[in-house]
Structure formats: C-alpha cells, structure tokens
Amino acid sequence: MSLFKSLLNFLYPPRCPFCDRVLASDGLGDGVAMWKDGNPMELPICDRCVQELPWLKRSCIYCGHSLQGEEIKCLRCSGSSFSFEECCVLGRYEGKIRETLLRFKYRGQKSLAEPLGKLLYSKLALLSWASSIDFLVPVPLYPERFKLRGYNQASLLAGAVGKELGLPVIEALGRVRDTKSQTGLNKKQRAENLRGAFKCIEQIKKESHVLLIDDVLTSGSTAQEASLVLKKEGASRVSVAALAR
Ligand SMILES: [Zn+2]
Ligand SMILES: [Zn+2]
Numbered sequence: 001m002s003l004f005k006s007l008l009n010f011l012y013p014p015r016c017p018f019c020d021r022v023l024a025s026d027g028l029g030d031g032v033a034m035w036k037d038g039n040p041m042e043l044p045i046c047d048r049c050v051q052e053l054p055w056l057k058r059s060c061i062y063c064g065h066s067l068q069g070e071e072i073k074c075l076r077c078s079g080s081s082f083s084f085e086e087c088c089v090l091g092r093y094e095g096k097i098r099e100t101l102l103r104f105k106y107r108g109q110k111s112l113a114e115p116l117g118k119l120l121y122s123k124l125a126l127l128s129w130a131s132s133i134d135f136l137v138p139v140p141l142y143p144e145r146f147k148l149r150g151y152n153q154a155s156l157l158a159g160a161v162g163k164e165l166g167l168p169v170i171e172a173l174g175r176v177r178d179t180k181s182q183t184g185l186n187k188k189q190r191a192e193n194l195r196g197a198f199k200c201i202e203q204i205k206k207e208s209h210v211l212l213i214d215d216v217l218t219s220g221s222t223a224q225e226a227s228l229v230l231k232k233e234g235a236s237r238v239s240v241a242a243l244a245r
Pocket of ligand 2: 060061062063064065073074075076077078
C-alpha cells in the first residue's frame with residue numbers, strides 16, 4: 001500500500017458500504033467465501049453483512065430470481081424469450097441493500113461505486129461467461145435526469161467493475177425519451193413504457209460480447225430493451241450485471 005493510501009486510510013478509515021462499520025486498515029473484510037465455498041475472496045464489506053444481507057447465491061440466469069435446485073432458470077422465464085443471454089445479480093432489493101443503493105443513486109454518495117463495483121466483480125469473476133466480455137455499457141439516464149442528479153450511478157458502477165475486469169466502458173447507449181417511472185406498472189406495461197427508449201450513440205464492435213450494467217434489475221424490461229438495441233448494432237452476446245433485483 002502506498003504511503004498516500006495509508007495516510008488516506010488513517011484519516012478516512014474504509015467502512016462497510018452497507019452498515020458503515022469501520023473495516024480493517026486495508027479496507028477489506030476478513031477474506032470470506034461469499035459466493036462459493038472454498039473460493040475466498042477479500043471483499044470491501046464487513047463479515048456481519050456478508051452473513052446477514054439477502055445475497056442471491058443461486059439465481060435464474062434471466063431474471064435473477066432465487067433458485068433452490070440445480071436448474072438455471074426459473075419456471076416463469078422458461079417459456080419466455082430474452083434479448084440478453086444471462087444476468088448476474090448480487091442480492092435482493094430490500095433492507096440494507098436497498099438503503100445503500102438509494103444513498104448511491106439519490107443522495108450523492110458516489111464513492112459507494114468502488115466497493116459496490118468490487119463486490120459485483122467478485123461474483124462476475126466466478127462466472128465462466130464473464131471471461132469473453134469485450135467491454136461494459138452502462139444503462140443511460142435521460143439527459144434531464146442526468147442534469148438534475150449530476151451523475152449516472154450505472155456509469156460509475158460500470159467504471160468500478162471495468163477497472164476490476166481490466167475492460168473499457170463505452171457509453172454506447174443514449175435515452176431517446178424519458179420514460180415514466182416503472183413503479184406500479186405490470187410487466188407488460190413496463191415493456192411498453194420502455195419500447196424505443198434507447199438508441200446506440202457509439203459504434204460498437206461487430207460480434208462483441210457486451211456487459212450491460214445497471215444498479216437495479218426490476219422486471220428486466222430495461223435490460224431487454226437495451227440489449228435489443230445493442231444486438232441490432234452488432235453485439236453478438238449481451239450479459240447483464242446489476243447489484244440487486
Ligand atoms: Zn456491514
Ligand atoms: Zn427467471
């Protein structure tokens with residue numbers, strides 16, 4: 001650790017992003033096996049939150065729903081078709097996970113991108129499909145919202161995950177129009193609300209494998225619509241990663 005980093009850690013000791021408990025001086029938990037037994041990876045999160053928060057250890061490859069058995073998709077997704085190939089979701093959008101994501105998204109706590117990105121990377125690193133990803137694309141905000149908020153949390157998160165993966169982030173998608181809040185809409189209405197909401201604003205490499213990044217995956221309509229646009233532009237595979245669902 002550099003002297004500068006040591007000093008910084010002394011002045012501002014790293015804290016768990018979920019409960020604010022001070023972590024060890026290197027900013028990591030105690031090296032816990034979070035996703036898979038026998039594969040310890042040091043994470044920037046306290047051991048109590050590793051144990052207590054609703055992490056999704058086995059979940060449907062399309063919607064992130066928790067699974068019990070050996071299957072890879074849930075019953076609901078079995079009969080549907082998707083424009084993306086798979087998704088990786090960290091936990092359920094409730095309790096401390098939800099509170100933390102709200103602080104990240106609405107209360108200007110941009111520094112949460114780094115620990116949350118590391119956490120998302122820790123799960124991606126165990127998935128075989130992650131090794132063929134070419135670049136990351138964040139889900140964009142509508143320009144007016146961006147102006148109000150001053151940042152796009154998905155871009156910050158993509159930056160942090162990209163740094164860990166050693167891959168570039170390309171802001172390839174733009175929002176053509178603002179969409180109504182998805183709250184209170186059913187799955188069909190959500191899909192309709194988002195239809196035609198995105199366009200490609202950067203050329204992307206043909207036959208590429210894209211990792212689409214969002215903070216929260218709700219019905220999957222955003223991932224579905226954004227992936228469609230990326231595929232039309234030449235991506236051959238789109239995977240999705242989000243912090244919660
Ligand atoms: Zn904690
Ligand atoms: Zn599913």
